[in-house]
Amino acid sequence: xxxxxxxxxxxxxxxxxxxxxxxxxxxxxxxxxxxxxxxxxxxxxxxxxxxxxxxxxxxxxxxxxxxxxxxxxxxxxxxxxxxxxxxxxxxxxxxxxxxxxxxxxxxxxxxxxxxxxxxxxxxxxxxxxxxxxxxxxxxxxxxxxxxxxxxxxxxxxxxxxxxxxxxxxxxxxxxxxxxxxxxxxxxxxxxxxxxxxxxxxxxxxxxxxxxxxxxxxxxxxxxxxxxxxxxxxxxxxxxxxxxxxxxxxxxxxxxxxxxxxxxxxxxxxxxxxxxxxxxxxxxxxxxxxxxxxxxxxxxxxxxxxxxxxxxxxxxxxxxxxxxxxxxxxxxxxxxxxxxxxxxxxxxxxxxxxxxxxxxxxxxxxxxxxxxxxxxxxxxxxxxxxxxxxxxxxxxxxxxxxxxxxxxxxxxxxxxxxxxxxxxxxxxxxxxxxxxxxxxxxxxxxxxxxxxxxxxxxxxxxxxxxxxxxxxxxxxxxxxxxxxxxxxxxxxxxxxxxxxxxxxxxxxxxxxxxxxxxxxxxxxxxxxxxxxxxxxxxxxxxxxxxxxxxxxxxxxxxxxxxxxxxxxxxxxxxxxxxxxxxxxxxxxxxxxxxxxxxxxxxxxxxxxxxxxxxxxxxxxxxxxxxxxxxxxxxxxxxxxxxxxxxxxxxxxxxxxxxxxxxxxxxxxxxxxxxxxxxxxxxxxxxxxxxxxxxxxxxxxxxxxxxxxxxxxxxxxxxxxxxxxxxxxxxxxxxxxxxxxxxxxxxxxxxxxxxxxxxxxxxxxxxxxxxxxxxxxxxxxxxxxxxxxxxxxxxxxxxxxxxxxxxxxxxxxxxxxxxxxxxxxxxxxxxxxxxxxxxxxxxxxxxxxxxxxxxxxxxxxxxxxxxxxxxxxxxxxxxxxxxxxxxxxxxxxxxxxxxxxxxxxxxxxxxxxxxxxxxxxxxxxxxxxxxxxxxxxxxxxxxxxxxxxxxxxxxxxxxxxxxxxx
Numbered sequence: 025x026x027x028x029x030x031x032x033x034x035x036x037x038x039x040x041x042x043x044x045x046x047x048x049x050x051x052x053x054x055x056x057x058x059x060x061x062x063x064x065x066x067x068x069x070x071x072x073x074x075x076x077x078x079x080x081x082x083x084x085x086x087x088x089x090x091x092x093x094x095x096x097x098x099x100x101x102x103x104x105x106x107x108x109x110x111x112x113x114x115x116x117x118x119x120x121x122x123x124x125x126x127x128x129x130x131x132x133x134x135x136x137x138x139x140x141x142x143x144x145x146x147x148x149x150x151x152x153x154x155x156x157x158x159x160x161x162x163x164x165x166x167x168x169x170x171x172x173x174x175x176x177x178x179x180x181x182x183x184x185x186x187x188x189x190x191x192x193x194x195x196x197x198x199x200x201x202x203x204x205x206x207x208x209x210x211x212x213x214x215x216x217x218x219x220x221x222x223x224x225x226x227x228x229x230x231x232x233x234x235x236x237x238x239x240x241x242x243x244x245x246x247x248x249x250x251x252x253x254x255x256x257x258x259x260x261x262x263x264x265x266x267x268x269x270x271x272x273x274x275x276x277x278x279x280x281x282x283x284x285x286x287x288x289x290x291x292x293x294x295x296x297x298x299x300x301x302x303x304x305x306x307x308x309x310x311x312x313x314x315x316x317x318x319x320x321x322x323x324x325x326x327x328x329x330x331x332x333x334x335x336x337x338x339x340x341x342x343x344x345x346x347x348x349x350x351x352x353x354x355x356x357x358x359x360x361x362x363x364x365x366x367x368x369x370x371x372x373x374x375x376x377x378x379x380x381x382x383x384x385x386x387x388x389x390x391x392x393x394x395x396x397x398x399x400x401x402x403x404x405x406x407x408x409x410x411x412x413x414x415x416x417x418x419x420x421x422x423x424x425x426x427x428x429x430x431x432x433x434x435x436x437x438x439x440x441x442x443x444x445x446x447x448x449x450x451x452x453x454x455x456x457x458x459x460x461x462x463x464x465x466x467x468x469x470x471x472x473x474x475x476x477x478x479x480x481x482x483x484x485x486x487x488x489x490x491x492x493x494x495x496x497x498x499x500x501x502x503x504x505x506x507x508x509x510x511x512x513x514x515x516x517x518x519x520x521x522x523x524x525x526x527x528x529x530x531x532x533x534x535x536x537x538x539x540x541x542x543x544x545x546x547x548x549x550x551x552x553x554x555x556x557x558x559x560x561x562x563x564x565x566x567x568x569x570x571x572x573x574x575x576x577x578x579x580x581x582x583x584x585x586x587x588x589x590x591x592x593x594x595x596x597x598x599x600x601x602x603x604x605x606x607x608x609x610x611x612x613x614x615x616x617x618x619x620x621x622x623x624x625x626x627x628x629x630x631x632x633x634x635x636x637x638x639x640x641x642x643x644x645x646x647x648x649x650x651x652x653x654x655x656x657x658x659x660x661x662x663x664x665x666x667x668x669x670x671x672x673x674x675x676x677x678x679x680x681x682x683x684x685x686x687x688x689x690x691x692x693x694x695x696x697x698x699x700x701x702x703x704x705x706x707x708x709x710x711x712x713x714x715x716x717x718x719x720x721x722x723x724x725x726x727x728x729x730x731x732x733x734x735x736x737x738x739x740x741x742x743x744x745x746x747x748x749x750x751x752x753x754x755x756x757x758x759x760x761x762x763x764x765x766x767x768x769x770x771x772x773x774x775x776x777x778x779x780x781x782x783x784x785x786x787x788x789x790x791x792x793x794x795x796x797x798x799x800x801x802x803x804x805x806x807x808x809x810x811x812x813x814x815x816x817x818x819x820x821x822x823x824x825x826x827x828x829x830x831x832x833x834x835x836x837x838x839x840x841x842x843x844x845x846x847x848x849x850x851x852x853x854x855x856x857x858x859x860x861x862x863x864x865x866x867x868x869x870x871x872x873x874x875x876x877x878x879x880x881x882x883x884x885x886x887x888x889x890x891x892x893x894x895x896x897x898x899x900x901x902x903x904x905x906x907x908x909x910x911x912x913x914x915x916x917x918x919x920x921x922x923x924x925x926x927x928x929x930x931x932x933x934x935x936x937x938x939x940x941x942x943x944x945x946x947x948x949x950x951x952x953x954x955x956x957x958x959x960x961x962x963x964x965x966x967x968x969x970x971x972x973x974x975x976x977x978x979x980x981x982x983x984x985x986x987x988x
Contacts (some may be wrong), residue, residue, distance in 0.1 A: 027076055027258055028070070028077065028084055030260075030261055031046060031255050031256065032256040033255050035093060036734070038061075038089070043089065044069070044075065045067030045069050047067045060093075061093065065091040070082065075102075075214075076199065093976055095168065096173060096251075096784035098169070098252065098256075102307050103572070105924075107292060107310045108164075108192065110311070112159070113286045122569065134756065157407055159298075162241040163245060164241070169250050171252075172251065172252065172750055182224035186227070186327055187327055189221075189318065189328060190218075190220065190221035191334075193268060194218060194219040195309065195311075196216065197306060197307065201295060202299050208294055210259065215258050215967060216262055217256050218255070218336045220250075220334065223243060224237075225325075225505075250311075252309075266285040267340055269281070269338070270336070271335075272337075273334070274932065280318070281315070291310075307647060325834065348858070353525075359767075407652045408647070408651075408652030410704055410844075411649075416846065422782040476528070476567075484531075484535065488507075488535070488538070490538040492504045494541060494832070495538070495833065499631060499642070499683075501638075507531075526580050529563075530583045530586070532560045532567065533583055536561045537586060537590050539560065546548060576613050576761075578616065578636065581614065581640075582608055585607045588607055593833060601651060604656070607640055611636065617636065617637050617662075619664060628670050631670045642686060649772065668680065681734055682758040685732075685762060689766060690763075692725050694768060700719070700722075712799075715777070716799075739766055740816055748826065757831065757832070764837070767809050768843070777799055810845070810848050810875075814844050816881045817841050818882040821883065834886055834893075838886065838896060845903070871908040872907050877904060880897055881894060885898050
């Protein structure tokens with residue numbers, strides 16, 4: 025909407041009248057917040073009773089007056105409701121505005137008072153807190169509204185060093201709004217202003233004062249606790265509030281600084297959500313939440329005291345758009361035994377009455393904008409020899425052992441590389457924030473709640489189709505025609521019929537998987553897709569928790585299976601493994617592992633039951649491999665016939681052959697884990713002779729498997745990449761995914777040889793003599809398969825005619841590339857028969873450096889704004905930098921090598937004369953502390969495929985070229 029003014033202020037003129045006017049600014053960035061009588065600010069009087077009128081009855085006149093005292097932009101009586109949002113900023117990680125998916129947002133009761141939503145701000149990513157499903161809110165009474173420049177009075181009950189600030193953008197509605205769509209929401213905004221949500225933290229969160237539930241309303245609802253102003257800026261000057269920047273300065277120190285694009289719940293969504301079932305009257309104000317930097321979150325906490333100077337400023341990067349002047353605070357003085365404030369106009373001051381005895385300050389490590397802390401859960405986890413953790417232990421202990429051999433032959437308390445092959449129980453300390461309960465406590469879907477909400481039909485249909493064109497093709501255990509028919513039937517009944525909770529839960533998991541696995545491929549951003557998928561996931565869990573306790577159906581098994589697949593793309597390793605176990609037990613309980621039981625089902629359901637069981641087997645093999653744990657389903661339990669096409673199948677013959685081919689490949693994967701890794705039981709080690717024998721036998725199985733593939737599923741090789749048919753993305757995706765699975769099986773097959781060589785005593789001549797050429801050849805084969813994975817993924821992601829849609833879910837691609845990169849790096853430490861430096865050795869290092877560079881480049885193309893991906897890229901960059909430094913430190917490196925590498929990374933300090941050594945003994949690791957504190961076995965807080973061993977290794981030690 026377009027009001028008659030651009031900026032509106034309320035003031036006392038020099039002639040004593042209280043007026044509203046359009047300020048006449050000398051410059052576009054004129055600071056209204058610091059205006060006083062000496063400023064001689066002039067304004068054109070605004071005439072008319074309705075400030076938000078758009079019919080022409082209110083207008084800016086030609087009468088010019090001089091401002092004596094600047095007041096707040098609105099009076100309390102003009103503000104029927106103020107609603108404020110909490111936990112609405114993802115501080116320290118730039119996020120785009122989050123649009124939760126609601127066809128009809130839930131209604132809730134509003135009060136004729138000031139409502140704040142306490143869970144829309146401060147450090148969503150930093151604290152590890154999951155985003156709220158919907159905004160949270162609380163109330164402030166109208167007397168909390170305070171003029172700009174007036175005194176903030178802290179009552180006696182809150183005078184114990186607990187008053188805090190929260191700078192916020194405020195949205196002013198110019199007309200009544202009810203059931204407003206998100207698309208039309210900004211049409212109801214008349215103006216924007218700034219506000220400060222003054223809060224009393226101990227009354228809010230101290231259980232001895234607030235009780236078991238945080239008292240947001242009482243602790244934030246005192247009189248004068250909502251200063252506003254000093255100016256209203258027309259929405260016509262701010263077409264996109266996400267472009268604004270908010271800053272809060274306290275006593276000259278910048279405490280809060282964030283863009284409004286960091287909001288989790290966008291302004292249009294908030295208006296739409298808050299107006300659902302409730303009329304937001306003209307003049308209502310929405311406070312949009314505060315970013316990180318509140319006093320309670322500092323170490324130690326820094327609360328407000330008399331005379332504290334505060335400024336809240338909202339500005340735009342564009343000079344053509346509006347800037348909202350700051351509110352400020354100056355000195356206080358004591359009168360009649362009470363703390364009051366004498367301040368010029370434009371100032372917000374804290375006035376404190378007789379203070380109570382101060383309590384000790386709270387020392388919370390992680391405190392959000394609503395002063396709530398996280399609780400850590402403890403879990404003891406086991407990761408066996410097939411896991412990435414075991415591989416990383418082996419590699420980095422080999423690195424440490426090499427350096428330790430030069431420093432001291434005996435290091436007390438440091439484990440030898442041989443210990444790296446031993447499994448262990450690892451203590452995980454993780455902060456798992458509680459998921460918002462999007463259903464009513466009773467679980468009654470008929471009550472207003474979030475679990476029985478779906479997005480619009482168009483978006484639901486889009487996500488369902490996206491699922492069946494990606495995940496549903498690779499794991500075809502849900503019959504698309506039946507699934508879509510059920511959804512259509514429910515929709516035809518206007519969602520008023522009795523909908524099965526299991527189906528609605530499965531539908532939400534389909535939507536979650538589609539949003540998460542394909543994020544970054546559409547116009548939606550990674551952040552938006554993450555939060556969308558998180559909402560769908562949370563709804564699904566609320567829907568299907570109790571039904572699973574009452575009974576099990578095929579839908580229940582499919583729900584659990586898809587949930588476990590979804591969790592693989594998160595950092596919730598404990599839940600991934602636990603949910604998979606539930607899926608296997610549920611599948612067995614309904615007999616889909618049994619031919620006899622399946623024969624009693626209709627044809628389509630029989631086939632879907634078979635595919636669901638086989639998908640359980642596939643997931644079981646993959647999780648057994650990544651976690652390094654025994655499989656939950658022995659191979660003897662897999663006796664069903666091969667999958668076949670059924671009526672209405674959404675996949676073709678190539679698709680069903682792909683699925684069957686994966687089942688047979690993972691049968692060989694079972695043999696690999698059993699013969700070479702002892703099924704991850706950690707109870708025995710195989711001899712070198714038996715290991716080599718088993719490798720040859722299983723390689724023969726893999727060769728036969730590859731020969732059995734039809735022409736439409738022939739594996740991709742680096743040599744035939746040019747022959748890939750980019751016009752057939754579905755068929756080529758089958759080939760690429762099957763190729764990745766095959767190559768990774770090969771890595772697992774040859775990895776024991778490489779890890780065995782990494783455990784060799786590098787300086788022992790006897791050990792070197794025991795290394796056979798066959799072992800070295802098998803180790804080279806492992807490295808060769810790793811290079812192929814990286815090369816193929818790099819080619820797919822960097823070729824303009826191919827791209828991400830030719831691969832499966834992003835986390836599988838990330839796992840394959842990351843694991844292959846580790847093996848390439850580890851291969852550089854394998855001892856050779858001749859330990860002397862040669863040009864070939866330097867070339868080997870340069871090749872490793874090049875391959876790691878390809879892996880990094882490929883992952884950079886995989887997705888954007890992805891925290892897990894960014895961590896892995898940073899780790900690989902650290903490894904690549906280490907290899908570069910190693911090349912430069914090698915005497916045999918050519919002058920060209922030094923020149924090329926120095927030019928590509930000029931910040932490396934090169935001292936060629938300082939290092940003299942052998943390629944297999946010297947490594948520039950003088951800055952590394954070689955003891956158990958390096959974090960290789962402690963505090964693993966990660967998904968097993970993306971180990972924090974890396975993070976602690978690099979973060980706890982100085983990996984810098986300065987050590988050269």
